[in-house]
Amino acid sequence: MFLKSIEIRGFKSFADKTKLDFRKGITAVVGPNGSGKSNISDAVRWVLGEQSARTLRGGKMDDVIFAGTQFRKPVGLAQVSLFLDNSDGGLPIEYSEVVVTRRIYRSGESEYLINNRQCRLKDIVGLFMDTGIGKEGYSLIGQGKIDAILNGKPEDRRALLEEASGIVKYKARKEESEKKLDSTNQNLVRIDDILSTYE
Numbered sequence: 001m002f003l004k005s006i007e008i009r010g011f012k013s014f015a016d017k018t019k020l021d022f023r024k025g026i027t028a029v030v031g032p033n034g035s036g037k038s039n040i041s042d043a044v045r046w047v048l049g050e051q052s053a054r055t056l057r058g059g060k061m062d063d064v065i066f067a068g069t070q071f072r073k074p075v076g077l078a079q080v081s082l083f084l085d086n087s088d089g090g091l092p093i094e095y096s097e098v099v100v101t102r103r104i105y106r107s108g109e110s111e112y113l114i115n116n117r118q119c120r121l122k123d124i125v126g127l128f129m130d131t132g133i134g135k136e137g138y139s140l141i142g143q144g145k146i147d148a149i150l151n152g153k154p155e156d157r158r159a160l161l162e163e164a165s166g167i168v169k170y171k172a173r174k175e176e177s178e179k180k181l182d183s184t185n186q187n188l189v190r191i192d193d194i195l196s197t198y199e
Ligand code: ATP
Pocket: 011, 012, 013, 014, 031, 032, 033, 034, 035, 036, 037, 038, 039, 040, 063, 064, 065, 066, 067, 068
C-alpha cells in the first residue's frame, strides 16, 4: 500500500484545491522557507486523525483553515483527502483504492469520510491500526522525532515496536473487552443488591 496522492483545499497556506501525486520510491518536496512544505505533512497527519492543534503547529483546531492573506479572503472550510493504493490489501478493506477525507468548518464542525462515506474518527484509527500509518505511526517522522525516540522513555519505544509488530489492534480489542467485562460485573453487583432487598 502506498500514498498515491493528496488533495488539499483550504488547509493552511493551500487556499485553492491542490493535488500532489506521489510515485513509488522517494519524493522530495523542496521550496523556500515558509512556502508550505511542512503544511503538506501537517495535512497528512490531520487526515489521519490528529487532534492536537499544537502538533499541527497551531493554537486551536480551526487554525488549519486558510486564514486569508493581504490579497485573499479567508475560506470557511478546510478539506484534505489521501488517496491510497491498496492493491496489495495492506488496509483491511476490500477496495484497491482507498480515499480518506477530513473536513472542518469554521463552526468547528468536523467530518471524516472513507471512500466518500461519512465515518467516525474511530473507523479511521481502526483502518490504519498496525499499518504504521496512523497519526502515531512510524511512517510519519517529524523533525526531532528520532531524537525523541532515542532519548525517550522505554514505554514510548515499546509503543513504536508494538505498532510495527502489528499487535496494537489486539491490545485495543483486549482493552475494549475488559471495559465491557467491568461494566457487566458492575451490573451484576447491582442486580445482586436488588435481589438481596427482596430476600
Ligand atoms: P520552512 O522551510 O521554514 O520549515 P515550510 O516550507 O515548511 O517552511 P510551512 O511551515 O509549511 O513552510 O508554511 C508556513 C506558511 O504557512 C506561513 O507562510 C504561514 O503564514 C502559512 N500558514 C499557516 N497556517 C495558515 C493558515 N491557516 N492560513 C494561511 N496561511 C497559513
